[in-house]
Amino acid sequence: MGRPKQFDPDAAVDRAMEVFWRKGYASTSPQDLVDELGIGRGSLYNAFGSKRALFELALGRYRDTQAAELVAILEEPGPVKARLRSALELLVELDLGDAGRRGCFAVNTAAELAGVDPDATDLVRRMFDRTEAAFQAAIEEGQRAGELDRARDAKATGSLLLTTVVGMRVVAKTVEGPERLHRVIDALLDAI
Amino acid sequence: MGRPKQFDPDAAVDRAMEVFWRKGYASTSPQDLVDELGIGRGSLYNAFGSKRALFELALGRYRDTQAAELVAILEEPGPVKARLRSALELLVELDLGDAGRRGCFAVNTAAELAGVDPDATDLVRRMFDRTEAAFQAAIEEGQRAGELDRARDAKATGSLLLTTVVGMRVVAKTVEGPERLHRVIDALLDAI
DNA sequence: CAATTTTTGTACCCGAAGTTCCAAAAAGGA
């Protein structure tokens, strides 16, 4: 019943994710969204209600695609250290290969909105928790396999890995070449 | 010659730093500045020219006070690991003790403006460089003193420390209690 | 095809953002 939408809301959320990711929440205007989603203002507000609501959908989309991809890599089979290295190298490549230097949408959102927007903060917190848990699981697996030192606290090491990744993704936004980031990876894998 | 200013520009920059630090660049309005600096619009624009110019002064002030303080701690005499620990613990205390959860102004600026504002990006990059160098110097000192493993690459370890600190200050904005951050510190100092 | 429901585009609204203008005020110098 009723007229069907002329656009794919799912695809629109994807594009909204790109915009918010690139510009941040405050610097994205309804006009930006209208331009980049290729739909009219009427449709935008009819479909999503508000800029804020669309932002939340966009951040959820990020969690379900980008953040989930990292977790998936960490859960692959094989030697743990190699897996960690390839995950970290991938992030570096993505971050430096991106001309817009967007970094990580979740990290950017933490920096911009944590302490101001409780719901957004919660979303980000849960992404961080999930990533940390994936790191921890990988480390425990490595310890069982005898690949990593069993004396180390796996949870603490997981926290260290999460935090380092978050830091890398901020630093990647400011850096000229990949050298510093490769140093970080080497030092980190050397150290755990 | 001419009428003297009714306010202290230096103190005004200090207050501007607080505002930009708390709200970010885009979300700070001239009205916010007028309110919080306690001066009129005319004075504001007469003295500083633009919001953007004042922002740069504010970020420079941050570098000369807050960022310099961390570097100073890292350059103190005494055992290196203890020094590193106290520096990291201090950051955790500052970040969690701050009701506004502002995190680090430089890190927030990187997340918001890197790739968009070259001058701001440069300022942040230099702060990162300086901090990394201070970490590296501390580590080399620890190696000379026999306190740290000489086989490790001091520069890479410095990069790791910088990156981890950057990550911690983002994570601190989203976190409920200090546990995760303390785990990070423990794992990091254990690992180097 | 009439009735109903939903979408779409456009016009419009109100307030705020970022800045400029300007006349009055306050200093120092001739």
Add this chain to the structure above:
DNA sequence: TCCTTTTTGGAACTTCGGGTACAAAAATTG
């Protein structure tokens, strides 16, 4: 004291932000 210079507060201005209103368009049901 008059002149010059600079600051000050506030009005004014232009553009934009975020959102609403609404009539026309396009589908569905019977």
